[in-house]
Amino acid sequence: MTITRSHxxxxxxxxVVHGDTVYLAGQVAxxxxxGTVTAQTQAILAQIDSLLAEAGxxxxxxxxxxxxxxxxDDFAEMNAVWDAWVPEGHAPARACVESPRLATPDFTVEIGIIAAK
Structure with a gap:
């Protein structure tokens, strides 16, 4: 089975696309x-939309x-953006955890995705 890597x-x-499965790296804004948790979450979800579209x-x-x-403490703020973005009836399996430090102090949210094609 072919593996395709992009970006x-x-x-x-x-x-990374393997067969009919799409794996996205953890996305940061x-x-x-x-920016605020709201701004970062919105930016991340736009990036996810774009990467998923490129992968079909x-x-x-x-x-x-x-x-x-x-x-x-940012759980409710992030969820407000997430809940508006996820289409009704298409909620994925999800985990949300606290990680006091991400790649740099500028990032307060990171989201990793696995999707079907």
Whole structure:
């Protein structure tokens, strides 16, 4: 079975497609570092939409999501954006955990996705 990697560098690929499964790397808000949790979550979900579209999928095909927050105090704020984004009847399996430090202090939210094609 073919493996396709895109948006890659030596360390990682932002998207890997294997068969009919799409794996996204943990996404951080490239366009809104240091922004509010709302702004970062919106930016991340837009990136996810774009990467899934490039892979021939979309948010209705998400199987699993893992969300890392620097503080669980931001859980409700992140969920307000997430809940508006997830289509009715297409909620994936999901985990949300606190991770006091992400890649840089500018990022407070990170989201990893696995989806079907």
């Amino acid at each position: 890659s560098n030596q360390r990682m690929s932002q998207c 490239q366009s809104a570092p240091g 999928s979309d948010k209705t095909e998400i199987l699993s999501a893992t969300i890392w927050l620097c503080s669980m």
